Amino acid sequence: MKKIIVLIALSLSCHVFGQTDAEMVKEIYKSALLEGKSYNWLETLSLDIGGRLSGSLNAERAVDWGKEELDELGLDKVWLQPVMVPKWVRGAKEFAYIRAGSGKTTDVNICALGGSVATNPLGVTAAVVEVKNFDDLKALGEAGIKGKIVFYNRPMQADLINTFDAYGGCVDQRYMGAVEAAKYGAGGVIVRSMTLNIDDLPHAGSMTYGDLPVSERIPSAAISTKGANLLSSMLKLDKTLTFYFKQNCKQFADVKTYNVIGEITGSQYPDEYIIVGGHLDSWDLGDGSHDDGAGIVQSMEVLRLFKTLKIKPKHSIRVVMFMNEENGLRGATEYAKVATAKGEKHVVSLESDSGGFTPRGFSFDCSDATFNKVLSWKPIFKPYLIHYFEQGGTGADVGPLKTADNVTVGLRPDSQRYFDHHHAANDTFDAVNKRELELGAASMASLVYLFDIHGI
Numbered sequence: 001m002k003k004i005i006v007l008i009a010l011s012l013s014c015h016v017f018g019q020t021d022a023e024m025v026k027e028i029y030k031s032a033l034l035e036g037k038s039y040n041w042l043e044t045l046s047l048d049i050g051g052r053l054s055g056s057l058n059a060e061r062a063v064d065w066g067k068e069e070l071d072e073l074g075l076d077k078v079w080l081q082p083v084m085v086p087k088w089v090r091g092a093k094e095f096a097y098i099r100a101g102s103g104k105t106t107d108v109n110i111c112a113l114g115g116s117v118a119t120n121p122l123g124v125t126a127a128v129v130e131v132k133n134f135d136d137l138k139a140l141g142e143a144g145i146k147g148k149i150v151f152y153n154r155p156m157q158a159d160l161i162n163t164f165d166a167y168g169g170c171v172d173q174r175y176m177g178a179v180e181a182a183k184y185g186a187g188g189v190i191v192r193s194m195t196l197n198i199d200d201l202p203h204a205g206s207m208t209y210g211d212l213p214v215s216e217r218i219p220s221a222a223i224s225t226k227g228a229n230l231l232s233s234m235l236k237l238d239k240t241l242t243f244y245f246k247q248n249c250k251q252f253a254d255v256k257t258y259n260v261i262g263e264i265t266g267s268q269y270p271d272e273y274i275i276v277g278g279h280l281d282s283w284d285l286g287d288g289s290h291d292d293g294a295g296i297v298q299s300m301e302v303l304r305l306f307k308t309l310k311i312k313p314k315h316s317i318r319v320v321m322f323m324n325e326e327n328g329l330r331g332a333t334e335y336a337k338v339a340t341a342k343g344e345k346h347v348v349s350l351e352s353d354s355g356g357f358t359p360r361g362f363s364f365d366c367s368d369a370t371f372n373k374v375l376s377w378k379p380i381f382k383p384y385l386i387h388y389f390e391q392g393g394t395g396a397d398v399g400p401l402k403t404a405d406n407v408t409v410g411l412r413p414d415s416q417r418y419f420d421h422h423h424a425a426n427d428t429f430d431a432v433n434k435r436e437l438e439l440g441a442a443s444m445a446s447l448v449y450l451f452d453i454h455g456i
């Protein structure tokens with residue numbers, strides 16, 4: 001009896017002083033850094049498969065690969081969850097140039113925005129009207145816009161330290177630019193790429209036509225920041241210049257694909273779930289290493305760490321590779337729908353979809369009580385330089401799982417270089433650092449471990 005009391009006291013004191021937790025977390029980081037698999041997985045996903053836009057052959061190859069790798073981890077369950085997704089195809093590479101009043105032309109780099117219609121087969125040529133926002137459109141009115149190409153050129157705000165805030169402050173131009181410009185009879189839309197870098201790379205991303213009838217849809221493209229600066233400066237000197245662009249993209253009927261899911265079933269609460277995930281699809285210009293190959297392999301690594309370190313979780317731990325985050329969010333929507341229909345209680349849902357850069361911490365959408373509990377774990381993370389714990393936005397794919405009494409979390413890596421690569425041709429494997437990627441995976445596994453042990 002005495003022995004039992006001593007043992008209980010010991011285990012309590014260990015938790016009080018964080019020793020047991022700290023030691024386990026140390027083991028997690030050690031395994032991720034010394035024998036981690038995330039970087040090798042990313043190499044295969046990025047270099048052997050590559051860009052994997054929803055509905056593409058590569059996206060299907062990624063589904064097969066994901067399932068195969070999860071099968072090898074020896075989880076309790078691995079399965080594919082069917083979901084219908086949009087299929088948009090870029091087609092032949094886009095082409096664009098600025099033609100000065102003198103007749104001299106200068107090529108610029110553009111890419112069609114995801115979901116855009118093609119130009120007519122000969123391309124679009126028109127005068128250009130530069131705007132910074134939708135209020136500018138209103139001020140110009142139909143008289144100033146009809147038949148012209150609207151050029152959205154509001155840059156990301158460089159003095160915002162969180163570059164996601166800068167992105168959020170600009171992305172309406174890309175997402176809503178065409179539908180807004182079409183109201184005034186514009187013939188097309190060119191949008192400054194969503195990046196703080198000044199370079200030659202156009203950055204893709206999704207756009208919408210809202211309820212606009214097919215006949216009124218106008219082509220919409222991103223232009224590189226160098227191209228945008230050139231166009232803007234030329235416009236100031238030469239009001240007679242025109243812009244030409246041609247793009248060949250096409251929207252097809254929805255196709256069937258899958259979310260890929262693996263699970264370690266919980267020992268005490270098998271019907272309560274802690275999930276980690278990212279999105280398996282990516283844009284097509286690069287190989288999607290940061291967005292979101294990194295989140296996929298980090299999430300896989302969380303379950304590998306649990307298996308390797310023989311951690312038997314109390315809750316069921318799932319890895320979810322969501323399909324179609326980029327241009328539809330259908331995978332996340334379907335996953336949440338099925339979870340609700342089955343009455344599955346999702347206690348914590350953690351997403352990594354902010355790049356594979358040095359992890360700084362996490363953002364939480366949860367009650368104040370849970371957040372205070374999380375703050376008490378800060379000393380455990382201190383040796384790993386994980387210090388950012390804030391309440392706020394978490395992630396697109398876990399959003400549909402949010403309820404009044406559960407927790408959604410987003411991994412928060414350093415964001416300074418993320419938009420240099422985001423949705424562009426340089427979102428590639430060489431841009432991901434092995435240690436930074438592994439530290440992110442270890443941080444995620446540690447947080448999942450703490451939530452599993454201590455609850456929310």
Ligand SMILES: [Zn+2]
Pocket residue numbers: 279291292325353
């Ligand atoms: Zn993403």
